[in-house]
Amino acid sequence: MKTPQEPRAQEERREFREEAESLFRITFAPVIWAAHFLLCYCTLAVVCAKGGDPDFWRTALVGLTLVALLAITWTGWRAWRQWDAHNTGDYANARGEDEDRHQFLGQAALLLAIISAIGVIYTALPLVLVEGCR
Amino acid sequence: MSEDDRPIPRKVSQADDLAPEGVYPPTEEMLSEPVPADLQKAQADRLRKAWVAPTGIRYVTAVNNSEVGVWYSMTAFAFMLIAGVMALIIRLQLAFPENDLISADRFNQLFTMHGSAMMFLFAVPIFEAIAILILPGFLSARDLPFPRLSAYGYWCFLIGGISVIGSVFVDAGPTAGWFMYPPLATQDEGIGSDIWLLGLSFIEVASIAAAVELIVGTLKCRPPGMRVNIMPLYAWYVLVVGGMILFAFPPLIAGDFLFELERSFDWPFFDPTRGGDPLLWQHLFWIFGHPEVYIVFLPSIAIAAMVVPTVAQRPIVGYSWIVLSAVGTGFLSFGLWVHHMFTTGLPSISLGFFSAASEAVVIPTGIQLFAFLATLMVGRVRVNLPMLWIAGGLAIFTAGGLTGVMLAMAPFDFQAHDSYFVVAHLHYTLFGGMVFPVIAGVYYFFPFARKKLLSERLGRIAFWLIFVGFNVTFLPMHWVGLLGMPRRIYTFPGGLGWDTVNLMSTIASFLIAAGFAVFAWDVIRPKTRQPQIPRNPWGGGTLEWTHDVPEELWGTRSIPYVTSRYPLWDDPKLLERLDSGRYYLPDAETVRRETMVTSVIDAKPLLIQKVTGPSWLPLLAAVFTGGAFIFPTFHVYPPAIASGAVALAIIILWLWRETSWPPEHEMRDAGLGLRLPNYAAGPNSVGWWAMWITMLGDATAFASVVFAFFYYWTSSADFPPVAMPDPDRALVGLAVVGLLLAWAATVSAAWLNARARVTAARAALIVAPVAAAGGAAALVLSVIGLSPSTHVYPAVMCALAIWVVVHAGVGIVMQLYCLAASVAGKMTPRHDADIQNVTLYWHFHLIAVLVTCAVMGLAPGVMR
Numbered sequence: 001m002k003t004p005q006e007p008r009a010q011e012e013r014r015e016f017r018e019e020a021e022s023l024f025r026i027t028f029a030p031v032i033w034a035a036h037f038l039l040c041y042c043t044l045a046v047v048c049a050k051g052g053d054p055d056f057w058r059t060a061l062v063g064l065t066l067v068a069l070l071a072i073t074w075t076g077w078r079a080w081r082q083w084d085a086h087n088t089g090d091y092a093n094a095r096g097e098d099e100d101r102h103q104f105l106g107q108a109a110l111l112l113a114i115i116s117a118i119g120v121i122y123t124a125l126p127l128v129l130v131e132g133c134r
Numbered sequence: 135m136s137e138d139d140r141p142i143p144r145k146v147s148q149a150d151d152l153a154p155e156g157v158y159p160p161t162e163e164m165l166s167e168p169v170p171a172d173l174q175k176a177q178a179d180r181l182r183k184a185w186v187a188p189t190g191i192r193y194v195t196a197v198n199n200s201e202v203g204v205w206y207s208m209t210a211f212a213f214m215l216i217a218g219v220m221a222l223i224i225r226l227q228l229a230f231p232e233n234d235l236i237s238a239d240r241f242n243q244l245f246t247m248h249g250s251a252m253m254f255l256f257a258v259p260i261f262e263a264i265a266i267l268i269l270p271g272f273l274s275a276r277d278l279p280f281p282r283l284s285a286y287g288y289w290c291f292l293i294g295g296i297s298v299i300g301s302v303f304v305d306a307g308p309t310a311g312w313f314m315y316p317p318l319a320t321q322d323e324g325i326g327s328d329i330w331l332l333g334l335s336f337i338e339v340a341s342i343a344a345a346v347e348l349i350v351g352t353l354k355c356r357p358p359g360m361r362v363n364i365m366p367l368y369a370w371y372v373l374v375v376g377g378m379i380l381f382a383f384p385p386l387i388a389g390d391f392l393f394e395l396e397r398s399f400d401w402p403f404f405d406p407t408r409g410g411d412p413l414l415w416q417h418l419f420w421i422f423g424h425p426e427v428y429i430v431f432l433p434s435i436a437i438a439a440m441v442v443p444t445v446a447q448r449p450i451v452g453y454s455w456i457v458l459s460a461v462g463t464g465f466l467s468f469g470l471w472v473h474h475m476f477t478t479g480l481p482s483i484s485l486g487f488f489s490a491a492s493e494a495v496v497i498p499t500g501i502q503l504f505a506f507l508a509t510l511m512v513g514r515v516r517v518n519l520p521m522l523w524i525a526g527g528l529a530i531f532t533a534g535g536l537t538g539v540m541l542a543m544a545p546f547d548f549q550a551h552d553s554y555f556v557v558a559h560l561h562y563t564l565f566g567g568m569v570f571p572v573i574a575g576v577y578y579f580f581p582f583a584r585k586k587l588l589s590e591r592l593g594r595i596a597f598w599l600i601f602v603g604f605n606v607t608f609l610p611m612h613w614v615g616l617l618g619m620p621r622r623i624y625t626f627p628g629g630l631g632w633d634t635v636n637l638m639s640t641i642a643s644f645l646i647a648a649g650f651a652v653f654a655w656d657v658i659r660p661k662t663r664q665p666q667i668p669r670n671p672w673g674g675g676t677l678e679w680t681h682d683v684p685e686e687l688w689g690t691r692s693i694p695y696v697t698s699r700y701p702l703w704d705d706p707k708l709l710e711r712l713d714s715g716r717y718y719l720p721d722a723e724t725v726r727r728e729t730m731v732t733s734v735i736d737a738k739p740l741l742i743q744k745v746t747g748p749s750w751l752p753l754l755a756a757v758f759t760g761g762a763f764i765f766p767t768f769h770v771y772p773p774a775i776a777s778g779a780v781a782l783a784i785i786i787l788w789l790w791r792e793t794s795w796p797p798e799h800e801m802r803d804a805g806l807g808l809r810l811p812n813y814a815a816g817p818n819s820v821g822w823w824a825m826w827i828t829m830l831g832d833a834t835a836f837a838s839v840v841f842a843f844f845y846y847w848t849s850s851a852d853f854p855p856v857a858m859p860d861p862d863r864a865l866v867g868l869a870v871v872g873l874l875l876a877w878a879a880t881v882s883a884a885w886l887n888a889r890a891r892v893t894a895a896r897a898a899l900i901v902a903p904v905a906a907a908g909g910a911a912a913l914v915l916s917v918i919g920l921s922p923s924t925h926v927y928p929a930v931m932c933a934l935a936i937w938v939v940v941h942a943g944v945g946i947v948m949q950l951y952c953l954a955a956s957v958a959g960k961m962t963p964r965h966d967a968d969i970q971n972v973t974l975y976w977h978f979h980l981i982a983v984l985v986t987c988a989v990m991g992l993a994p995g996v997m998r
Contacts, residue, residue: 034465093363116465119469
């Protein structure tokens with residue numbers, strides 16, 4: 001375990017204060033999954049019902065998938081930094097300190113980013129595998 | 135600019151100068167300072183007096199979570215037993231081929247009511263019941279923030295539940311299956327479908343009330359220091375499930391709204407001959423229905439998350455992973471609904487999305503089970519009775535989960551759809567994921583709730599009866615389903631290879647029933663001769679085991695300062711300090727009920743919240759709300775409207791008398807050197823959060839109605855129909871102006887009031903309802919020329935108008951309430967919680983108005 005703790009104590013205390021944090025932030029990645037899911041489903045439902053080229057839209061949605069994955073990766077990366085277990089060596093964050101809460105929310109957001117990325121990839125499989133509107 | 139010549143008076147609302155004062159967090163020195171014995175006794179006496187339960191006939195006026203939670207649980211359990219007896223009759227009818235024990239119609243009523251009652255009267259309410267009962271214990275809160283709301287929800291549930299389940303006993307039950315598919319359900323003769331729709335809508339409203347109560351309780355009533363990273367996992371699950379209820383139930387309520395308009399007034403939302411679409415109901419129902427499976431599963435597995443660490447005598451392994459599971463499952467479960475509709479002819483690619491999400495949800499669901507197993511592996515396990523039930527439940531649930539993975543594959547589902555394979559699958563998931571863990575919870579928390587222990591011996595007998603009975607009943611159903619036996623048939627011809635299997639299922643179902651009889655007896659048998667139980671019989675580490683034995687109704691003697699996930703294990707001095715009143719709010723100086731409100735993330739103390747006590751009002755409000763829902767079942771509307779008006783009057787009286795009056799003292803001593811405000815408005819107050827959460831659910835329901843409009847556009851080539859008249863555009867425009875003005879006047883009133891311009895604020899509160907009434911009237915006039923029973927297009931326009939007009943009506947009542955509050959001195963510039971909550975309502979309403987008017991005024995032109 002590295003020991004970067006000493007010099008940053010005071011200034012980072014401020015970063016860990018409650019107002020800088022929101023429970024909603026851990027839901028960013030799942031919200032991206034939900035938006036991606038709905039856009040895929042609704043676009044192809046409308047295209048199949050009202051006419052349009054499903055293959056064009058499938059390709060477009062694969063592009064959207066890449067954007068969604070990028071956004072989730074960015075969320076996950078930020079969460080990874082926030083968790084900071086690599087530096088602190090604390091993987092459980094079970095104590096009642098500002099810092100623990102801060103890192104815990106980072107870990108939760110990271111895990112949710114991973115599961116959301118898996119969800120987005122799963123959703124994209126039919127885009128690649130299923131043709132047309134039958 | 136100097137202080138004097140500023141053009142606007144300074145904002146005087148309380149956030150500026152009323153903040154907590156003193157020391158926080160408490161030091162070890164402060165915590166170890168003893169409390170004199172006579173002071174302890176005096177404090178305890180005052181607390182006891184404040185929390186005394188009403189006796190005699192007035193017992194029904196109790197609102198305390200410990201009473202309401204027990205009533206709620208027992209009522210849900212009773213409904214479950216009744217629905218279980220219905221299942222036994224179903225099984226008897228299916229014991230032999232060509233059996234004629236009961237008629238086909240009776241059979242239809244029984245299976246419809248069995249499913250409906252198990253889902254709506256047992257599975258969801260028992261979550262609310264148990265959470266109301268035990269959540270304050272986990273949080274060392276004296277009570278939940280809105281005890282009367284819990285009581286109101288309970289009475290709504292009882293009245294609605296009796297009216298729904300009672301219909302079977304008078305041979306008038308619904309017969310279309312628990313998901314009420316049109317056209318079967320819309321065209322069903324008799325009142326069965328109406329009873330289902332109205333009775334269950336009524337109960338759904340109670341569910342949303344409970345969700346509001348539980349979410350606000352979890353976010354705002356945690357003990358000081360219980361940050362989000364150390365709150366009990368049960369609280370995380372409650373938070374997630376509460377959120378899911380807000381997004382899952384409203385689509386069903388919207389669906390019920392449209393469905394009942396079709397049943398009562400022949401507005402053809404689901405009738406394809408007039409532009410409607412029966413599949414819309416399936417979408418709305420399953421957007422509710424699939425998350426609902428997780429709404430019943432997650433809180434039950436949350437019980438396992440509390441039992442497992444106790445059994446392993448160590449902290450849970452992978453706390454964050456379980457939070458991930460709960461939140462992740464909460465989200466993914468909304469992407470599964472179409473897997474109930476794989477055989478409706480949707481394009482394969484659409485099925486593919488839902489199939490993929492159905493497979494993905496397995497991951498978070500599995501993670502929590504592995505976290506439990508890991509905890510057991512590394513702990514020193516002492517298997518107790520609750521753990522036996524959890525273990526049985528996990529085994530059964532895993533089997534149900536595996537068949538779920540099979541059914542999530544569309545090609546397999548095409549084969550097994552509507553067969554007994556599905557019946558077996560859903561019973562495996564619900565018994566394993568819900569029934570067994572809930573029974574484990576009853577054994578585990580019984581000492582907490584009733585200060586008695588259940589019998590170890592009877593518990594084991596019940597377990598083996600139910601476990602063996604369950605598997606022998608339902609395992610063969612997979613097989614008979616694959617042999618082709620469809621679900622819901624009332625009898626079957628012999629010689630198809632189904633005979634023995636069905637007989638076996640029937641016999642074994644009585645084993646399950648015997649098990650439940652043993653369990654029920656254990657719960658209700660008199661236990662007066664049982665010696666006093668130990669305070670922490672299982673050796674748990676969370677705060678509910680600081681409860682008082684023998685029972686005290688105050689919830690907790692003092693509200694502890696918490697610094698770890700398992701305070702009882704980590705802080706050996708906690709119990710003694712808590713009992714001696716060393717922590718927060720050890721006293722009730724005014725002999726009133728109070729609890730502490732803390733901040734959302736870090737649980738820093740914010741204020742002392744007054745908690746309401748026993749009252750007839752919730753009960754009476756529920757009775758009249760019931761009238762408003764139950765009279766329309768019989769198509770009698772004037773008494774329904776009168777009943778609804780009385781209910782509204784009672785609710786206003788209840789709010790007026792008990793909420794948001796300026797306190798006698800702005801600040802009070804909360805103990806441990808901390809002084810806290812006694813009044814809060816805006817985001818610091820629990821009422822504001824309740825409004826926010828309620829309106830989020832309301833917005834979801836509204837979005838579902840708007841979704842219906844766009845759904846008709848996709849499902850029909852001619853929508854909006856070219857030849858149909860549209861709502862009058864000029865009047866729709868006028869409605870926007872009126873309602874926008876009403877919103878602006880409300881916002882101005884709040885702004886002016888907070889700056890001590892009381893007269894101007896009152897003037898704005900007179901302008902606001904007038905403008906709102908004008909806007910609503912214009913909206914009514916804009917659709918008055920349409921004939922909604924001719925086609926779904928005018929019908930959906932009228933439905934949207936009804937939605938907005940009713941909400942505007944509620945908004946007007948709120949504005950007048952604030953006006954009256956201002957005049958009566960209930961609302962002052964400093965104490966402005968009422969107007970802040972009403973402003974929040976109007977923000978949401980404004981969005982609904984703008985969307986509705988865009989759909990009514992602009993969309994037809996754009997989409998044709």
